[in-house]
Amino acid sequence: MSVYSASVTAPVNIATLKYWGKRDKELNLPTNSSISVTLSQKDLRTLTTASASSTFKQDELYLNGKLESLESARTQACLGDLRKLRSELESQDDKLEKLSQFKLRIVSENNFPTAAGLASSAAGFAALVYAIAKLYELPQDMSELSKIARKGSGSACRSLFGGFVAWEMGDLENGQDSKAVEVAPVEHWPTLKAAILVVSDDKKDTPSTSGMQATVKTSDLFQHRIKEVVPQRFDEMKQSILNKDFNKFGELTMRDSNSFHAVCLDSYPPIFYLNDTSKKIIKLIHKLNETEGEIIAAYTFDAGPNAVIYYDEANEAKVLGLIHTYFNQVDGWSKADTSKLSKLEIEGTDPEIYK
Ligand code: 2P0
DSSP, rough: OEEEEEEEEEOOOEEEEEEOOOTTTTTTTEOOOOOEEOOTTTTTTEEEEEEETTTTSSSSEEEETEOOOEEEEEEEHHHHHHHHHHHHHHHTTTTOOOGGEEEEEEEEEEEEEEGGGGGGHHHHHHHEEEEEHTTOOOOHHHHHHHHHHHHOOGGGGGGGGGSSEEEEEEEETTTTTOEEEEOOOOGGGGTTTEEOOOOOOOSSSSSSHHHHHHHHHOOHHHHHHHIHHHHHHHHHHHHHHHOOOHHHHHHHHHHHHHHHHHHTTSSSSOOOOOHHHHHHHHHHHHHHHHHTOOOOOEEEEESSSSSEEEEEEHHHHHHHHHHHHHTTTSTTTTOOOGGGGGGEEEEOOOOTTTT
């Protein structure tokens, strides 16, 4: 009996304009649009193989060698959508194998620690959806597939593109058009670099999903963020990317990270993701930019204390040199493994390289 399979890789993305808040929990529709940068797959990626066979007894997922449940509503939503698209193809061409009726075996592996708080769910769901779409030979483009990946994990929809990516929140009425689109490919701004500073690899304090639900429900500041701040910032950030204007891009990135952590703090009870080392990184980057007289480095923090620093290649020695020197002398940092301080290129990624 034949086993059909397809393998893909998908990258990690780091938001520079943050997604925080759902207007529909089942469909994973966001309360605001967001923008991200896709990181190089040389450093961080998920490799996923999807197989189907009439001999498989049940759907199975192996994540980093461990059998995991496929029962979550989110995973089921993705599998259901993909099977439906495949069965539509099968009904148009009866020579096609009825893969939509076979059970699936999905084997997925990250080349980075899942616990490091580095958006593993984004790469994971993007790879899962794309691997099955390849296995099923679906004709849908990446934006269409991103609508399916979004149901797995919101930020996953942005990992289907390389370079600079926007997740459009979509129509407020039904949200069917909430999808990821490319803002610019990586070749547009090849000198932009990112470094990840792993402050702690502890599991995060408040999971993103429950954290954002709490913020939507309890924060007054959040209403201001989604109605006034983000819509304008979305256009400005896109423009700063298109203009390769680091000064503007860096300022907007830092302001949005701060705005996101402010609405976390304004939630009741408050949610804290930054720790003392994170705050020292923030101060250091502002001090550096002040000394330089312009913004040459920008930080951003997700739902955890780890920093991602953006900078232009021309300033690499200055930015990374300063961080190394300073943090070798700071309490708290010595506990962090400085060998994890990694320099990552931002690059466009073709998730099909393992095809
Ligand atoms: C982002 N984060 O835009 C924001 C910034 C964390 C802070 O997307 O519930 O794992 O699966 O849709 O995508 C993390 O949330 O949440 C996230 P779900 P997700 O990257």
